[in-house]
Amino acid sequence: MPKRYKIEFIEQKDLICYYPASFTTIESPNEIVFGSKVVKCMCKKQPNGRNIISISSALAEQLCLPTFITAITLFESDKYLVLGPLIGVFSSGFTKFSVKPIGERSSIFSKLLSMHSSVGVVPFLFGEEHIDWEKKLIKGFFFTKEGWTQLTIPFPNVIYDRLPNRRSEKLKTSMLVKDKLEKEYFIPWYNPGFFNKLDVYERLFNDRKAILYLPETAPFTSFDQIERMLSKYGHIYIKPMNGSLGLGVHQIILDKIKNSYYCRYHDSKNHLLKFPSLEALINHVFANKNLDRMIVQQGISLLRDKRRPIDFRVHANKDEHGNWHISAMAAKVAGLGSPTTHVKNGGEIKTIEEVFKDKEEQIKYKKRLEYAALDLANAIEKHLDGIIGEIGFDFGIDNKGNVWLFEANSKPGRSIFAHPNLKEFDLLTRKLTLSYSIYLTEKFLNKYRELSI
Known part of the structure; x- marks a missing residue:
């Protein structure tokens, strides 16, 4: 060990x-x-x-x-x-400024890399342009007590993927680096790729545990599909298949008494528009949007805090033994008139204790969210490709206390850690992110040893 x-x-x-x-x-x-x-x-x-x-x-x-x-x-x-282990944190968007080598994201990475001594690892930040393939060396960025410094180091034991978005992930240079380091140098590469909402749903659909948490989700096909789901659930969400940060999310609501349709969404501000028909709504709201890249998802009647819907962010991380842990949990309360709970749309971060005042309720809902996150983390690891070391889950809890999966994020944001009572969990998630590399390194060494016998 x-x-x-x-x-x-x-x-x-x-x-x-x-x-x-x-x-x-x-x-x-x-x-x-x-x-x-x-x-x-x-x-x-x-x-x-x-x-x-x-x-x-x-x-x-x-x-x-x-x-x-x-x-x-x-x-x-x-x-x-x-x-x-020597950990290469792979990303893009580097600048020429030594104080902020990767722009505004420099502070996020400095917090991650500064955990090195407490974990017993050597992490550094690098991009495609910092690799010397001929000498098998990298000019990596380290964060020390004196700030950022660039040092020449050998190729790492493992690579942690922190590409910022799908566009950078699909660049030919990024794909070539990943392919070469994985296949030619046998370096384990963890958390590769962003999850596709529909792909996650379809792969988990036949898992006996995961299916319990999945709301009905399907690619957009027709007005009839939306009408059927509205009739069944009362409201639905139309989301981009590859969206993030709540961008492009639309809530469609059917008022059966008034036979009216409402659409709630956010662009530069929150909107709530009323229409006499679904066709009028679609033609107005989605006139310049490609519905073929959208999914339609069952609406859930969520628990509320002062009439505002709540959902929950749960972080799951693997540790140095390769086991899943629940590393953070928080509630996100929607902003007034917003279809999502994102902070940029007026959402508010709260602890579980702030949302559920009753001690028994706190324990009950914490356990339900933990069980859901662990069931789904194991299912995602089983059914999706690549080495997965962390997942950020967005859950809803309905009025009956059932937990529903809204989204699984392979590169979860860290907005919940702005809450002063969640600082210790911020440290824990970063520590576990690096600790997992110890498990991957040991696993590789054992495999190498077996091949050498």
């Missing part, structure tokens, strides 16, 4: 490493590994029973091992000392 140790760097010209006294190896190692770098050196057990890793300055230079790190994970191996 890999273990986190403190690390120190000693001024010495010899290539030497002193490994912790408690660390056991089958053979006396004479090579040390960091990312894709393998260096022959003298490896000795620490004298006087010290449980710390000591690396000579000469060896650190050969390994391209950053000397600002204070803790790292040591993996068990028959022949080598393996330090790491």
